[in-house]
Amino acid sequence: MAAPPYRPDCSWLVRICFLLGALWEMGAEQIRYSVPEELEKGSFVGNIAKDLGLEPRELAERGVRIVSRGRTQLFALNPRSGSLVTTGRIDREELCAQSARCLVNLNILMEDKMNLYPIQVEIMDVNDNAPRFLTEEMNVKIVENTAPGVRFPLNEARDPDVGTNSLQSYQLNPNRHFSLVVQTGDDGTKYPELVLDRVLDREEEAVHHLLLTASDGGSPPRSGTARIRVTVVDVNDHAPVFFLPQYQVTVPENVPVGTRLLAVNATDLDEGVNGEVTYSFRKITQKILQIFQLNSHTGELSTLEGLDYEDSGYYEMEVQAQDGPGSMTRAKVLITILDVNDNAPEVTVTSVSSSIPEDTPPGTVIALFYLQDRDSGKNGEVTCTISENLPFKLERSIDNYYRLVTAENLDREKLSVYNITLKATDGGTPPLSTETHILVNVADTNDNPPAFPHSSYSVFIPENNPRGASIFSVTAHDPDSDENAHVTYSLSEDTLQDVSISSYVSINSDTGVLYALHSFDYEQFRDLRLRVTAHDSGDPPLSSNMSLSIFVLDQNDNPPEILYPSLPTDGSTGVELAPRSAEPGYLVTKVVAVDRDSGQNAWLSYRLLKASEPGLFTVGLHTGEVRTARALLDRDALKQSLVVVVQDHGQPPLSATVTLTVAVADSIPDVLADLGSIRTPANSDDSDLTLYLVVAVAAVSCIFLAFVIVLLALRVRRWHKSRLLQASGSGLGGVPASHFVGVDGVRAFLQTYSHEVSLTADSRKSHLIFPQPNYADTLLSQESCEKKDPLLTSIDFQQCTDEAQSIQVRSVFHLSLYC
Ligand SMILES: *[C@@H]1O[C@H](CO)[C@@H](O)[C@H](O)[C@H]1NC(C)=O
Ligand SMILES: *[C@@H]1O[C@H](CO)[C@@H](O)[C@H](O)[C@H]1NC(C)=O
Numbered sequence: 001m002a003a004p005p006y007r008p009d010c011s012w013l014v015r016i017c018f019l020l021g022a023l024w025e026m027g028a029e030q031i032r033y034s035v036p037e038e039l040e041k042g043s044f045v046g047n048i049a050k051d052l053g054l055e056p057r058e059l060a061e062r063g064v065r066i067v068s069r070g071r072t073q074l075f076a077l078n079p080r081s082g083s084l085v086t087t088g089r090i091d092r093e094e095l096c097a098q099s100a101r102c103l104v105n106l107n108i109l110m111e112d113k114m115n116l117y118p119i120q121v122e123i124m125d126v127n128d129n130a131p132r133f134l135t136e137e138m139n140v141k142i143v144e145n146t147a148p149g150v151r152f153p154l155n156e157a158r159d160p161d162v163g164t165n166s167l168q169s170y171q172l173n174p175n176r177h178f179s180l181v182v183q184t185g186d187d188g189t190k191y192p193e194l195v196l197d198r199v200l201d202r203e204e205e206a207v208h209h210l211l212l213t214a215s216d217g218g219s220p221p222r223s224g225t226a227r228i229r230v231t232v233v234d235v236n237d238h239a240p241v242f243f244l245p246q247y248q249v250t251v252p253e254n255v256p257v258g259t260r261l262l263a264v265n266a267t268d269l270d271e272g273v274n275g276e277v278t279y280s281f282r283k284i285t286q287k288i289l290q291i292f293q294l295n296s297h298t299g300e301l302s303t304l305e306g307l308d309y310e311d312s313g314y315y316e317m318e319v320q321a322q323d324g325p326g327s328m329t330r331a332k333v334l335i336t337i338l339d340v341n342d343n344a345p346e347v348t349v350t351s352v353s354s355s356i357p358e359d360t361p362p363g364t365v366i367a368l369f370y371l372q373d374r375d376s377g378k379n380g381e382v383t384c385t386i387s388e389n390l391p392f393k394l395e396r397s398i399d400n401y402y403r404l405v406t407a408e409n410l411d412r413e414k415l416s417v418y419n420i421t422l423k424a425t426d427g428g429t430p431p432l433s434t435e436t437h438i439l440v441n442v443a444d445t446n447d448n449p450p451a452f453p454h455s456s457y458s459v460f461i462p463e464n465n466p467r468g469a470s471i472f473s474v475t476a477h478d479p480d481s482d483e484n485a486h487v488t489y490s491l492s493e494d495t496l497q498d499v500s501i502s503s504y505v506s507i508n509s510d511t512g513v514l515y516a517l518h519s520f521d522y523e524q525f526r527d528l529r530l531r532v533t534a535h536d537s538g539d540p541p542l543s544s545n546m547s548l549s550i551f552v553l554d555q556n557d558n559p560p561e562i563l564y565p566s567l568p569t570d571g572s573t574g575v576e577l578a579p580r581s582a583e584p585g586y587l588v589t590k591v592v593a594v595d596r597d598s599g600q601n602a603w604l605s606y607r608l609l610k611a612s613e614p615g616l617f618t619v620g621l622h623t624g625e626v627r628t629a630r631a632l633l634d635r636d637a638l639k640q641s642l643v644v645v646v647q648d649h650g651q652p653p654l655s656a657t658v659t660l661t662v663a664v665a666d667s668i669p670d671v672l673a674d675l676g677s678i679r680t681p682a683n684s685d686d687s688d689l690t691l692y693l694v695v696a697v698a699a700v701s702c703i704f705l706a707f708v709i710v711l712l713a714l715r716v717r718r719w720h721k722s723r724l725l726q727a728s729g730s731g732l733g734g735v736p737a738s739h740f741v742g743v744d745g746v747r748a749f750l751q752t753y754s755h756e757v758s759l760t761a762d763s764r765k766s767h768l769i770f771p772q773p774n775y776a777d778t779l780l781s782q783e784s785c786e787k788k789d790p791l792l793t794s795i796d797f798q799q800c801t802d803e804a805q806s807i808q809v810r811s812v813f814h815l816s817l818y819c
């Protein structure tokens with residue numbers, strides 16, 4: 001259809017047609033009209049009234065109308081003007097398509113005469129259609145590098161108009177690569193074809209946009225366009241190209257594993273698989289393959305394991321880039337590793353003596369070692385130190401060898417193990433260091449004797465100890481070790497009273513426990529001096545001494561011993577005489593007792609236990625003297641019997657008793673008379689026997705007395721001589737008096753009676769032992785403790801000082817012996 005603005009002015013055309021129609025009507029009976037398409041409704045087509053020879057008003061009167069065969073009425077009659085007009089727009093292309101002539105036949109019926117008049121209306125073409133392409137966009141694919149001259153058919157355009165109004169020509173917009181040829185088919189249809197004039201390069205221009213225009217021959221001409229999109233199909237005509245011919249990177253050796261070092265980068269101008277670049281190593285060692293990895297897609301080069309400058313400081317490798325079809329290029333990759341102080345120094349001890357004797361002289365080499373550091377430069381410069389205050393020092397030897405030597409004397413007893421720390425430090429920033437420990441044992445030498453805590457000990461043990469009892473224990477300590485500290489104990493070979501000490505005391509050589517081999521008796525010896533020696537088992541052994549004093553403590557183990565009056569062997573007792581004329585306090589006799597103990601145990605007291613005449617006699621509590629308590633009377637019996645008990649002050653106390661017989665008479669005849677008067681007849685048979693015995697005893701006594709006197713005289717002479725000798729030398733007198741202090745000495749009173757025996761020629765022939773008063777005021781007597789009891793040969797005990805003491809006792813002299 002023609003576009004609305006396109007409204008041609010048809011008046012002149014209508015007039016021509018009218019003229020032609022009139023001519024036709026005159027020539028033939030058929031009325032012909034022609035009318036252009038696309039006229040407004042009601043446009044004039046032909047004057048029917050006139051052509052039929054009628055007045056316009058007759059048309060209605062005669063019932064003129066149009067009859068057509070069932071078609072849409074294209075035309076109508078205008079009754080006022082009597083002309084044929086269009087009923088609407090007429091589109092020739094719709095009515096007649098591509099036919100060259102478009103004729104519409106209709107009949108006019110005149111009802112009054114029933115006449116039919118045929119009318120033919122020709123519809124004239126108007127250029128109301130432009131040529132049109134079926135698709136306004138065309139896609140053409142051309143492989144690049146296609147040879148020039150190749151043709152590519154294009155879609156043709158259509159124009160429904162006919163004649164010159166139909167499609168007449170094609171044009172292609174100007175471009176560098178393509179031209180257009182138009183082929184004309186048998187039916188006159190025109191086919192456009194694209195001709196490649198110049199080789200295409202996809203990399204230069206991948207897509208070409210062309211415009212194809214189809215034009216008709218109308219006036220004015222009309223045209224239609226279509227866009228042609230020429231896509232250049234890629235061909236792998238480019239190899240990948242690396243951005244750089246050589247890639248370089250410098251990295252410190254301590255980069256973490258997996259670090260991206262660099263990325264190689266190649267580009268391929270092609271597209272698709274032809275431009276897909278993959279990277280790979282080329283010409284590479286197995287080692288590099290272990291250290292580096294190349295991402296085949298991104299070209300990133302990263303580490304697979306830690307880098308080590310000390311291993312290799314430089315890597316060179318080749319990488320290649322490859323596109324899909326296989327074109328490839330290469331590039332070099334250079335990696336330089338920088339040293340980092342990542343290696344601590346190493347100390348290698350080549351030899352070490354683990355044990356050195358403590359008497360090693362200073363300067364002895366203990367260990368030899370060398371230092372190394374795998375880093376280079378300052379990072380590899382190593383210095384070595386040991387801790388201060390050690391008796392060792394370092395000496396540098398050749399290269400990086402060092403010696404550890406002793407700097408002073410060692411003492412195992414002070415420190416037996418040295419844990420020497422060698423600290424090696426390099427010169428890096430920050431420096432790294434290594435510590436190595438060298439263990440040096442100081443071996444023992446026997447340089448210490450066993451030592452007792454004290455040089456002397458005193459032990460106090462009560463006498464009567466059980467035999468074999470342990471009395472003391474000594475311990476000596478030796479700071480050395482092992483055999484050098486194994487201590488054995490022994491007693492020195494001293495003697496006591498000519499008997500080896502070892503027979504009194506023994507020592508367990510291993511434990512140092514001392515045992516008493518005897519039950520000690522205070523009365524025999526009071527102290528014992530020993531020297532204990534401790535030996536170690538070194539080679540040579542060392543020893544030390546210790547002195548041990550054992551003091552025996554007294555126990556009350558001896559009862560008082562009554563020396564006078566002594567118990568007669570025949571059961572009778574001596575008779576003491578008390579004259580009837582005796583004053584009160586007259587000393588009748590004295591009970592003499594000794595106690596071999598000492599101190600309280602030997603402090604004796606005397607008491608009257610029993611008396612036939614109570615109150616007549618008293619006994620001195622401490623002196624033992626028996627004195628009359630009052631004047632004797634005639635009625636007092638001639639014979640008095642007294643029982644005296646002597647008791648010490650021990651715990652518990654021990655005692656002894658003695659029975660005294662006192663005859664109360666002025667003279668012996670009285671006694672005899674009195675005795676005769678009191679003799680009982682039952683005793684007459686015994687009197688003779690008694691008499692004989694008394695005589696015999698008297699005789700023996702006389703002889704004994706004489707012997708004792710002679711003996712005493714000899715002794716006195718000898719003592720006098722030895723006293724003169726000792727006066728110049730060191731004798732027994734050297735023992736200090738203080739030695740006896742506290743011992744309270746046994747004071748024994750030896751009473752020797754000078755017996756004067758007088759025998760009276762009495763009818764009764766009875767003999768009496770009769771003590772005569774002896775008025776020797778002072779008698780110095782010496783008793784040289786001659787007792788040869790071996791146990792009393794103790795040095796301390798031997799010393800006896802005899803002191804004569806005078807006792808003025810009528811008829812009695814005392815020999816006082818102080819021990
Ligand atoms: C290649 O390297 C250049 C320069 O470093 C960069 O501009 C480009 O983006 C890189 N191309 C790829 C694919 O990495
Ligand atoms: C030495 O001393 C170090 C630390 O002071 C310690 O780690 C090491 O175990 C010691 N060596 C021995 C054998 O005791």
Ligand SMILES: *[C@@H]1O[C@H](CO)[C@@H](O)[C@H](O)[C@H]1NC(C)=O
Binds near residue numbers: 533543544545
């Ligand atoms: C131990 O005593 C003995 C005898 O007196 C002596 O020979 C020795 O040298 C003494 N030993 C020591 C270590 O004093």
